[in-house]
Amino acid sequence: MPPVAAATEKKVTELLKRQSLSVTASRKRILQLFLDQPGALSHGAIEKKVGSVFDRVTIYRTLQTFVDRGLIHTIPSADNAIRYALCKDECGDGHHRHEHIHFVCQQCHHTYCLDEVVTPVIRLPKGYSPQQVEILVQGKCKQCTVSARR
């Protein structure tokens, strides 16, 4: 059985309204993509899934809107493919509060937010004022470790 149940249309509509966003087909569909799976998605991955239904430009703009409203956040990468993942409730209009780290599996290439792992405090040299810390761990994810053990 699949680990995550499909989000109902009601749920995504709820989420959009809560951010006072117009409820449109593309926004509902793209938000649902995020709810339907545990990892992060790149623009490219989303385009592959729904690119025949919605215009590329619409997908770009939808992602930007979601980031602006604090529905999703960006995850940096070393392969020129920014990923996006759902935010927790603490994020909202114009601000993001994230304390979790990001895990990139080198085998299945999925990216996950590890909400249970809190980012440590980083002590910087004099003169540097930190604002935000992003931690990116590469390795082998839960699924891939399990599959390899069989």
Add this chain to the structure above:
Amino acid sequence: MPPVAAATEKKVTELLKRQSLSVTASRKRILQLFLDQPGALSHGAIEKKVGSVFDRVTIYRTLQTFVDRGLIHTIPSADNAIRYALCKDECGDGHHRHEHIHFVCQQCHHTYCLDEVVTPVIRLPKGYSPQQVEILVQGKCKQCTVSARR
């Protein structure tokens, strides 16, 4: 006076030969760009500087070669612009060993390797095997903090 002296041609030639790389004009010039300043450079930034002299493709291939040989390393970003920075001596053919963090200034948009700040050990949930940890700190850099104080 400029803070960093220009690297001599001899020095870059030395570095290239040490990695058993052919010594060519583009490799010398691009390597010198890195030595002439303290931060990281994106492909775009390099192209702006020497794009009229060398072909775009040559720059891409030179950067890739340098990464492969352990001369420079990549720094992930959230703006689809991978940065490259010089490696310390511990890196070599096919492998990279980095323990430092990366600092991105939100004001001047430069990226620096903070070699004196060591990446802490990150404790992951069961099932995840970490291979590499990348830490990206955003904030205001030394220069920009000083300039603001004036």
Add this chain to the structure above:
DNA sequence: ACTAAAATAGCAACATAGTTGCAAAAATCA
């Protein structure tokens, strides 16, 4: 220093990624 072999650079052509302006369509709100 010269030459043959190997490596690299430049070019062209292509593929992918991201942006902008504008008119048509859809969503909101009264």
Add this chain to the structure above:
DNA sequence: TGATTTTTGCAACTATGTTGCTATTTTAGT
């Protein structure tokens, strides 16, 4: 329902990254 606002899709464009091929440069051996 209808007017207003917002969003979408399209077209055109810019930027970014890749590949194959040939010419040029570099290297290594004499």
